[in-house]
Structures are given as structure tokens and as C-alpha cells.
Amino acid sequence: MAASPSRFQWQFDWKSVLAIVLILPILLTLGFWQLGRADDKAALLADFEQRRTLAPVAIGDVEGYENYLPVYAVGEFDPQQYWLLDNRISHGRFGYEIMAVFTLADGRKLLVNRGWLAGDPSRQILPRVEIPVGQVKISGELYRNSEKAFSLGVEQVADTWPRRQQWLDLDDLAAEFPALLPTTLRLAEDSIGAMEIERMVVNVAPAKHIGYAVQWFAMALALGLIFILRNSNLGDVLKRRKSKESKEQ
Structure with missing residues (x-):
């Protein structure tokens, strides 16, 4: 049927x-x-909002180096050793992100993100970077990017300073700077040594x-x-x- x-x-x-x-x-x-x-980004934002309200602590008292923890540090900027992270665009303008070596009072090194600085679009001339002189107190938040930078090949790193590079890897720098702390300090807008600051907690909401x-x-x-x-x-x-x-x- x-x-x-x-x-x-x-x-x-x-x-x-x-x-x-x-x-x-x-x-x-x-x-x-x-x-x-989405859950990961929500957790990052919650972490950021929670820690940004904390009072800054001396970086020498920090143990876990948690991201977004407010800290302050006393020491000196190295007048020669700093990086210009290439191709950083801000509001349609070409420029660099300035990463500097900061020597703490106890001799340890700290990598400091000073912010953004406009550059020559032709890339023929490096911008002049003002370096604070003498011992200073800086403040900001700790941050270490856990994502590996994407590259189509091996980047050639110059031996001379300042160095123009696409990215930095703290693990790679450990050999050159044995006393380097395993984190970076992103300067606050009102900190000594800060340039143009535009922080983005997450790139996608x-x-x-x-x-x-x-x-x-x-x-x-x-x-x-x-x-x-x-x-x-x-x-x-x-x-x-x-x-x-x-x-x-």
C-alpha cells in the first residue's frame, strides 16, 4: 500500500x-x-573594572603581576634603550608605540609602555623621544599580553638603539635583560613620561x-x-x- x-x-x-x-x-x-x-572578554572587563579602583601599590611589593593592577615605581628611564613599535595607527595618523627600559632602585629592569607618538609617514626619519632625566616616580597598570604576535617571517632586530620593531616578546628579552620583570607597566595619562595614551581593554566587545x-x-x-x-x-x-x-x- x-x-x-x-x-x-x-x-x-x-x-x-x-x-x-x-x-x-x-x-x-x-x-x-x-x-x-564573549565570556572571556566579559571576564577581562570585570577584572579591569575591579582592579582599576584599587589604590596603587609599589611594584616591589607585587608578587603575582596580575594584569590591570595599579602600581607605582621609582627609578630612572634608560636614555638610550627604548623601542619604537612600528605601524601603530591612532585616529588615522601614523606613529609608534614607545616601549622604554626603566631601571628600578633595586637594579631590576621594567619594560614601560609610554604610549603613542606621531611619526614620519615616509618612515625616513625617526621621531625625537623626550626622556625624563634622573630618578622619577611613575604610575600606571601592569599588563602582559598573553597572545603571540602574528608574523609572516622572522623579524630582523637591530643591535643599535633605539630599535624599530613590529612587536616585543618578554620571553625573548629575558636573555638580553636577565633582571627584567615578567610584565610591563602601561603608564597612566598623568604619569611622568606618559605620551598620548589610548588604552583599549578588549579589541572586540x-x-x-x-x-x-x-x-x-x-x-x-x-x-x-x-x-x-x-x-x-x-x-x-x-x-x-x-x-x-x-x-x-
Whole structure:
């Protein structure tokens, strides 16, 4: 006895089955990955908001070097040893991020992010960097980026100072500066030695990650609906049901 055309039936198409088996897990994985990124960014923002209200402590008393912890340090900027991190754009302007070596009173070294400085767009002339002279007290927040910088090749590092580079890696600097602390100090706007400061806690807000997740899940849902329509008579069943209801009215 033939099945009634008004009843729901499956008739699998191997191409669409293969497509949903391969693509659907990817779409769902990307969606959940974006939700995880949203949670991570929300935690970072919560950490930042919590620690920024704390009173600054002497960096010599710090043990864990937690990101965004307000600290102050007493020492001297090295007049020669500093880096110009290349291709840092601020409000459409070309410039550099200035990273300086700061020697603490106990002899240890601290890498200090002084902020942004405008540069020559032709990159022919390095900008003149003012260096505070003598012992000074600086303040800001601790920060160490846990993400590795992306590069298409090995960067050639000059031996002379100042050094123009794309990025810095604290682990790589440990050999050259054995007494270097395992963190950096990002100067506060009102600190001695600060340049143009524009801090960004997260590059993508949690809400945007959630929006991306919704898009991936929507694509997964659309793929699932297409699979059902191509492998069943659901479309015909719905049409017949709607036609029957119209006739009965």
C-alpha cells in the first residue's frame, strides 16, 4: 500500500547528507567558540573594572603581576634603550608605540609602555623621544599580553638603539635583560613620561562576539531547514495542508 502524500516522509539525498555532516559541526563549533570568547572578554572587563579602583601599590611589593593592577615605581628611564613599535595607527595618523627600559632602585629592569607618538609617514626619519632625566616616580597598570604576535617571517632586530620593531616578546628579552620583570607597566595619562595614551581593554566587545555567535547559529539553523526540505516531503505536506484549510474556509 503506497504511503499517503499528505504524510511526512523521508527520502535522503546523499549529497545533502554529506554536506550537513561536514558543515553543521563547523558552524556549531564556531558559534560556541564565539560564545566562549564573549565570556572571556566579559571576564577581562570585570577584572579591569575591579582592579582599576584599587589604590596603587609599589611594584616591589607585587608578587603575582596580575594584569590591570595599579602600581607605582621609582627609578630612572634608560636614555638610550627604548623601542619604537612600528605601524601603530591612532585616529588615522601614523606613529609608534614607545616601549622604554626603566631601571628600578633595586637594579631590576621594567619594560614601560609610554604610549603613542606621531611619526614620519615616509618612515625616513625617526621621531625625537623626550626622556625624563634622573630618578622619577611613575604610575600606571601592569599588563602582559598573553597572545603571540602574528608574523609572516622572522623579524630582523637591530643591535643599535633605539630599535624599530613590529612587536616585543618578554620571553625573548629575558636573555638580553636577565633582571627584567615578567610584565610591563602601561603608564597612566598623568604619569611622568606618559605620551598620548589610548588604552583599549578588549579589541572586540562581548556583545559583538555574541552577535557573531548568533550569525553562526542562524546559518546552522538555515542549513538544517534546507536539509529537511531537500530530504523530505515537508514542503509538499505544508502546501497541501494550507490548500486544504483554504478550501474549508
